[in-house]
Every structure is written in C-alpha cells, then in structure tokens.
Amino acid sequence: MKIVTNWIYSQPIRNKVLVFGILMSSLPLILLSYYYFIHAKGDLEKRINEKQILILNNLSAEIKLEMDQTFQKMQMFTIMNQTERNNRAFYELLQQSDSIEEIVITNHQGLVEKRISRYSLNLAKKDERWYTDDMWYRFQTKERTYGNVEFNSFGQPVMKLAIPFFENGQRKGLGVVVQLQKIIGKISSLRQDHSSYLYLMDNRGKVIAHQDYSKLWQKHSDLIDNSVIGVKEKIQGLDWTLVMEQPKSSAYEPIDKMMQNGLTVVAIATLMVSLISIYAGLYFTKPIIQLDKAMRKLKFGEKFEPLKLEQTDELGMLVHSFNNMSKELQEKSLRLNQEKERLNLVLSGIGAGLGLVRNDYKITWMNPLLKELLQEKQLQLPCYTLVGASNGPCEDCMITCPGISGNADKLITFEGAGGRKRIYRHRVFPLNNKIEGEGEYLLFIEDITEQKEIEEKIVQTDKLAALGLMASSFAHEVNNPLTTINVYAEDLLDRVISGDKSLDQDEMAHYMKKIKDNTTRCKKITGNLLNFSRKTSWSQSSIHLKETVQDAISLVEHTIKKKNLTLKVEFDPAIPAFSGDSLKLMQVLVNLLNNAIDSFKKEGTITIKAIMENTNLVLSVGDTGEGIPEKIRSKIFDPFFTTKPVGKGTGLGLSVCYGIVQQFGGTIQITSEQGAGTFVEIRIPIQKVALKEAN
Missing domain, CATH: 3.30.565.10 (Histidine kinase-like ATPase, C-terminal domain)
Structure with missing residues (x-):
C-alpha cells in the first residue's frame, strides 16, 4: 500500500488532474447506471412474472372452466331417466360440445354398453374395456375422473372424462372422449412476443401443448431454468401444469440496450471531461512546471529571465511573488558570495586557527592555518588530544560543562618550524546558529608568541x-x-x-x-x-x-x-x-x-x-x-x-x-x-x- 501511495505522490499534477476529472465524471455515471440497471432488471423481472402469472391464471381458469362445463353437461345427461337417454340425447350432447367426439355408457364392470361417436360406428365391442387401469382405479373413488392424453385415429390429442351414476341399483359410468385441439390452439395463439413461450404438461411431465410444435409430446421437467424468467400454474383436478417462460437474454434486451447506450454516453462524457481535464491540467500545471524549471535553475545558480504569465488569478500572483523572490535571492546570493569570498580571505589571513567542534569533541572543519598547525591527517582525533595532548576532556571546557562561564581560555605550546616552541591562546565559543552534526562550538587558536615576547x-x-x-x-x-x-x-x-x-x-x-x-x-x-x-x-x-x-x-x-x-x-x-x-x-x-x-x-x-x-x-x-x-x-x-x-x-x-x-x-x-x-x-x-x- 505504501508503494502505491508513494507512486501516486510521485505522479505529475497534470496526470492527477486528468485522472481526477475522469473519475469524477465517469465513476458517478457508471455507479448510477449500474444501480439503475440492477434495480431495473429486478423491476422488469417482477413485472414480467406478474404478467406471466396473470396470463397463466386466466388460461388455467379457461381450461378448468372448459372441463367443468363438459362435466356439467355430462352430469345433466346422467340425471335423465333411461327412456330419455336415447340416441337423440346423445347427439344433442355432441352437438352442444364441439370438443366431445365420443360418448359411452359403461356398466359396473367398466365394459362399454353403448357408444355414440362423432367419427366412427356406434358399435360396442364385446367385453370392450373403455377405462385404463389407473383411470378405473380413480373412477372407483372420485366423482370426476380424468384419463391420460391419447391420440385418436386422426392423430389428434384426446382425453377421456368419466363420471359415475346409478341406474337400477348399479353403479355405471358416463364417459366422453374430449378433443384437446381447442386447448392446444388457444395456448399456441396466446404468444405475447417472439421470445416468450407457453406450454402445457400433463401429469406425466409430457408436453401436450407448446407454442413450438417441435417440442410437443417431449418429456419436460417442471423446474424453471435459471436462464429464463418463468412461472408455472397447476390446474387443479387435471393435474396439469401450465408453464410460461421467457429467456433472460431477450427479457433484459431493452435494459442491456439501454445500458449500452448509457455506457456510450459515459464514454462520450468521459472523453469530453478528459479533454476538459487535460486542458485544465495544462492550464493549472503549466505555471507550476515553469516554476519548477525556474526553481531548478535557481537551485543550481543558473541565470534565468522572470517568468511571464498573463493569468491574474492565484497562480499569476504566485508567479509574480516567485519572480520577486528569485530576484531578491539572486541579489542576496551575489552578496552572499561576496561575503563568502571576504570571509575566506579573512579566515585565511586572520593569523589564527579556526575550527568547528561537535559535542563529541570531533573537529569537523579547519581553516588552513589550523590544518597546518594540527596536521589535517589527525582530524579523527578528539580536540582535547589534538590541542591539549590529553587523554580525556578538559574539566574547564564549556563542551564538557555547558553551564560553565568564560570560554576555556588557556595557553598551549606547539613546536614550530626549526624546533622553536611557539605559544598559542586557545579559546572555545558556543555557536547560537548551528547545524547539527557540523559543529556546535568554534575553536579559536591564536599565535601569541610575539605578544608574549613583547x-x-x-x-x-x-x-x-x-x-x-x-x-x-x-x-x-x-x-x-x-x-x-x-x-x-x-x-x-x-x-x-x-x-x-x-x-x-x-x-x-x-x-x-x-x-x-x-x-x-x-x-x-x-x-x-x-x-x-x-x-x-x-x-x-x-x-x-x-x-x-x-x-x-x-x-x-x-x-x-x-x-x-x-x-x-x-x-x-x-x-x-x-x-x-x-x-x-x-x-x-x-x-x-x-x-x-x-x-x-x-x-x-x-x-x-x-x-x-x-x-x-x-x-x-x-x-x-x-x-x-x-x-x-x-x-x-x-x-x-x-x-x-x-x-x-x-x-x-x-x-x-x-x-x-x-x-x-x-x-x-x-x-x-x-x-x-x-x-x-x-x-x-x-x-x-x-x-x-x-x-
């Protein structure tokens, strides 16, 4: 993290302004678009589900109503007496319900006693069993019995319905064969758009009606796939399942398109803001870059012309202040160099040895006279060894005792050229304006041999x-x-x-x-x-x-x-x-x-x-x-x-x-x-x- 922070700090201001402008322009739009996209998807899915549920409820109600009406007609037929249930009554029932193609009367054993058919001969075969085993089983216990979906001789899907009735003390049954083409056609015609589809499954999981005919009669799971938005509705009594599905890709297509348009807008806005940020970065950083270059020249003592900037804002005031400051610095630098030259002449010709001493008694600097006197190669030795020829700090020195008064004034003797001994006055002065590590005290050694002789x-x-x-x-x-x-x-x-x-x-x-x-x-x-x-x-x-x-x-x-x-x-x-x-x-x-x-x-x-x-x-x-x-x-x-x-x-x-x-x-x-x-x-x-x- 620290490396990343240091890298960010090291980048030029114009890059930071550019990145800041891009982030401030695109990031809010992207976040708002993402937020709207997520909520719009949820809202759209909710609305699609509500619409699908409404359609399935209406369709299942219509199918159930269709079946209920058929059962009602069958019940009305069973309450007729035996004399009234003649062929005419059978044909009237066929005429009343277009979906019924066959009517049968079964005895207590489930064998056909009488048949009236819309498309075949009205002859009952000997010991003809009309019910399937599972249908006959349900027929014994229920008032309404549904058979499985089958195909007639024309290849059309049909289903058997049966209700019990009593005649002469025997429990007989009235059964009809109902065509499902009408229901299938209704489901096929109920397409909402090109991407959604509706299908009907029987109790065995087979598709008996689908808007895509290629999927008819295929076994299908009643679980909704995650890739689609769908709902299912059970039709009570029939044990059928109505399913309506729509692929999410097609359902979200408007939102995806809107998101794409939004991203396009973000990209355009980002581009515009980037251009503005680049201009703003150059506008704001150009004076700073000029100031940086000028400061580098000023640092290395190079001469440069005053900066020219037409702006009169804060940056213009800053440049103006810098021009004044640099002018004063150059003048002071010139005077400082002159003073330095004079000081070097004074230090070299003062006739006294000068040196800077740290708190640890190390001499960090000497003028030429002191170098000649103490031998520069011995600079690493402490001052009390170089000057006092002692193994330990002087007791009356202010470096050892900072609170001591005076300046450790004492006389020392060195052997000069030709073996002649010369007398020096040694003094130490504390420095008020000092640089840590370069010396806190000034060592002053003055040759007073002639003075002493005088x-x-x-x-x-x-x-x-x-x-x-x-x-x-x-x-x-x-x-x-x-x-x-x-x-x-x-x-x-x-x-x-x-x-x-x-x-x-x-x-x-x-x-x-x-x-x-x-x-x-x-x-x-x-x-x-x-x-x-x-x-x-x-x-x-x-x-x-x-x-x-x-x-x-x-x-x-x-x-x-x-x-x-x-x-x-x-x-x-x-x-x-x-x-x-x-x-x-x-x-x-x-x-x-x-x-x-x-x-x-x-x-x-x-x-x-x-x-x-x-x-x-x-x-x-x-x-x-x-x-x-x-x-x-x-x-x-x-x-x-x-x-x-x-x-x-x-x-x-x-x-x-x-x-x-x-x-x-x-x-x-x-x-x-x-x-x-x-x-x-x-x-x-x-x-x-x-x-x-x-x-």
Whole structure:
C-alpha cells in the first residue's frame, strides 16, 4: 500500500488532474447506471412474472372452466331417466360440445354398453374395456375422473372424462372422449412476443401443448431454468401444469440496450471531461512546471529571465511573488558570495586557527592555518588530544560543562618550524546558529608568541626602569656596608702593621665577623637586585609569601626610610605555600610600593596585608598619600599612562601588574580618594593557581 501511495505522490499534477476529472465524471455515471440497471432488471423481472402469472391464471381458469362445463353437461345427461337417454340425447350432447367426439355408457364392470361417436360406428365391442387401469382405479373413488392424453385415429390429442351414476341399483359410468385441439390452439395463439413461450404438461411431465410444435409430446421437467424468467400454474383436478417462460437474454434486451447506450454516453462524457481535464491540467500545471524549471535553475545558480504569465488569478500572483523572490535571492546570493569570498580571505589571513567542534569533541572543519598547525591527517582525533595532548576532556571546557562561564581560555605550546616552541591562546565559543552534526562550538587558536615576547620585554623594561629610579637607593644601601668593611679592614691592617700587642684572637675574630656580616649584607642586596632585574619567563614554583614580600621590601627599604615613612606588614599565619612565579609577584609588590612611596609629599604610612578568604589569597597595599584624581582613575591601567614627571616613571607599572595578576588567575582592584590615600587589593585563587601549575 505504501508503494502505491508513494507512486501516486510521485505522479505529475497534470496526470492527477486528468485522472481526477475522469473519475469524477465517469465513476458517478457508471455507479448510477449500474444501480439503475440492477434495480431495473429486478423491476422488469417482477413485472414480467406478474404478467406471466396473470396470463397463466386466466388460461388455467379457461381450461378448468372448459372441463367443468363438459362435466356439467355430462352430469345433466346422467340425471335423465333411461327412456330419455336415447340416441337423440346423445347427439344433442355432441352437438352442444364441439370438443366431445365420443360418448359411452359403461356398466359396473367398466365394459362399454353403448357408444355414440362423432367419427366412427356406434358399435360396442364385446367385453370392450373403455377405462385404463389407473383411470378405473380413480373412477372407483372420485366423482370426476380424468384419463391420460391419447391420440385418436386422426392423430389428434384426446382425453377421456368419466363420471359415475346409478341406474337400477348399479353403479355405471358416463364417459366422453374430449378433443384437446381447442386447448392446444388457444395456448399456441396466446404468444405475447417472439421470445416468450407457453406450454402445457400433463401429469406425466409430457408436453401436450407448446407454442413450438417441435417440442410437443417431449418429456419436460417442471423446474424453471435459471436462464429464463418463468412461472408455472397447476390446474387443479387435471393435474396439469401450465408453464410460461421467457429467456433472460431477450427479457433484459431493452435494459442491456439501454445500458449500452448509457455506457456510450459515459464514454462520450468521459472523453469530453478528459479533454476538459487535460486542458485544465495544462492550464493549472503549466505555471507550476515553469516554476519548477525556474526553481531548478535557481537551485543550481543558473541565470534565468522572470517568468511571464498573463493569468491574474492565484497562480499569476504566485508567479509574480516567485519572480520577486528569485530576484531578491539572486541579489542576496551575489552578496552572499561576496561575503563568502571576504570571509575566506579573512579566515585565511586572520593569523589564527579556526575550527568547528561537535559535542563529541570531533573537529569537523579547519581553516588552513589550523590544518597546518594540527596536521589535517589527525582530524579523527578528539580536540582535547589534538590541542591539549590529553587523554580525556578538559574539566574547564564549556563542551564538557555547558553551564560553565568564560570560554576555556588557556595557553598551549606547539613546536614550530626549526624546533622553536611557539605559544598559542586557545579559546572555545558556543555557536547560537548551528547545524547539527557540523559543529556546535568554534575553536579559536591564536599565535601569541610575539605578544608574549613583547609583554616580557615590557615587564623587563619596567624592571629596568624601576632599577634606574632606585639606583641611588641601591648605591646608598651598598655603600653603607662597604664603608663599614673599609673602616674595620683599615683599622685591622694598621694594628697588624704597627704590631699592636693588645690585638688578641678574640678581637681579631670580632673584626672578621663585622667584615663578613657587611659582606653578606652586600651580597644579599646585590642578589636581590640581580634577581629582580633578571629577564625570565613564567616560572612555576612554590611561593612563600612572607619571603617574597620581604625581598620586595628590601629593594625599597632605603627610600622608605629616606622619606621617613612608616611601613606596616600584617600576615595571616594560615596562608600556605602556593604555586606560581615568586619573581613576578615580587615585581607587582615593588611597583605598588614605589607608587605608594611616590604618592607622599610628607610623612605617612604604607600598609601591606595578606589574609585568606576561603580559597582566595587577599593581598593588599594601602597608603595614606595624596590619592588618585577621579578624572584619571579610568586610565591608570593603560600602558604608558603616567602623571609623574619625565624621568620619574614609564607608565608601565600598573599595566604590568594587571597582566601578571591575570597570569595568576586573579583580579586587581584599586580604590582611591584624593587627599586620603589609595588602596590596592589583589585576589588570587590559590586552587586555580595550583591547577594552572598542574596543567
């Protein structure tokens, strides 16, 4: 059934319109004709049967009446006395009934006593038995007796009738021989039409009267054949059967002819409707076919002229709308191709790798740069293997955790040409308008090697600038222990040369200890200075915050004392060692302390405080200096922005601090009130820093 339905759906509309028109025109006519034919046949058969029954009833009544009249005449004859039943009475009876050809009187034994015949001698043979055995048997018990149909000497069908009567105490019989020619002639003359026929059968099933003489005296069944329409009528007393039949072929001939005429009309109507349907199909489908061809051209990008249709009906409106739509589509297609060309140029020249990733981590598309970076032959590998070199999905990726905030921003390293390692920023963005199976996320991989190198140079520049600004402080810090060393060394040398007897071993050890302590102090100052100025990339290690803060303070301690400032340091003992780059954090603290020192025009206080809030380290540097004017607060993190005079600052300090804190995965916030001071708060999630180290 489904195959037939699909086949019907696949046919052109013009064929469907044609078939629909033919069915709607011919099917009702055929059904009505068939219905009328069936009911007309039944009605005709009923009327024929009614007519046949009426004819048979009348004919059987006439035959019975004929016989009854004959019996009545015979009964009238028997009631005469013996003297009255002379030859004259016999001849009168013959004269009254033309069908009687012989009259006999039989005795109680059934032998003929007297005979009067119309065509033979009136002599009774000796011991002549007039009755047949079965007739004699019926004669003993019935008032009226019928004999079988026989033939006389002329070959005419006759039948014997007999009734009993009593004379002189004896039961005698009056019998007559009746000619049946009149009955046969009546049946033969009663033809209704050329196809129907009427016949009469006796009690033995033999045809004694038929409109077709060739079938006379043949034995015939009294059952009505299915091929004819017929009825039969029993004639009581005679035990004869009247049958009237008409072949169905001839009876239904008018209806068949009418049906043929009806089918001819249906055929003509179907032909006319077919022609109309063909015209209607072409009329309605021609615009649709034109639309289909135009849509195919539009589909394959071929150029075509607007469709022309003179119709102003719905189809005309549809064609008009299609022309407008195709025009807009062609214009949009042209613009889309232009945009596609531009997009391809952008994707190829953007300098970043782009790819589409499905929910199952499969990369379905790459731009040329990403293909070159990841090797296209590895496309079947999941993204976390290609990009992260991991055996499982990344925990902080939005593909793994759709509800996660951010875009999985992380740095990855690939080995480029010549074995040089290059740094890439890897990010993932969800797509709102996506095609299922082609990618639900955009993978963005950007080469930031040069950017990182520039950032390191900026950081190093900031360090060197800070060192330049702190040069006098460093010189003073080193000069003090060197002066002490020089004094102790000269005094010791003079006493040794002069041969001072009081210079004992304990005093010698005191001189050497002073020289060693100041030498160690110089080494520590220069060591911190070298560490601070050393150019390094991000180095993951365990950070002890207290040591890092003390190292940073040692670089600015002389300046703090010189400006007569108070430094307060508060540490939460619960702060654990955590993972990160201690030199980077030290640089942040040095920059913040230098900014705090520069904000003072008189005495004041600088406070360094470190506490734990849940899993976050909160490190703050506050001062009671002049504060930051409100109009420049939005620019303080901009590179090269400074309010200090030339030679006092580069404008990189806070910008570098912001970048380093972001590398720690933390945040930096500055609140300031002009004339009241500035407060800088750094929040570093220690767990995230640890994860960063593990990654």
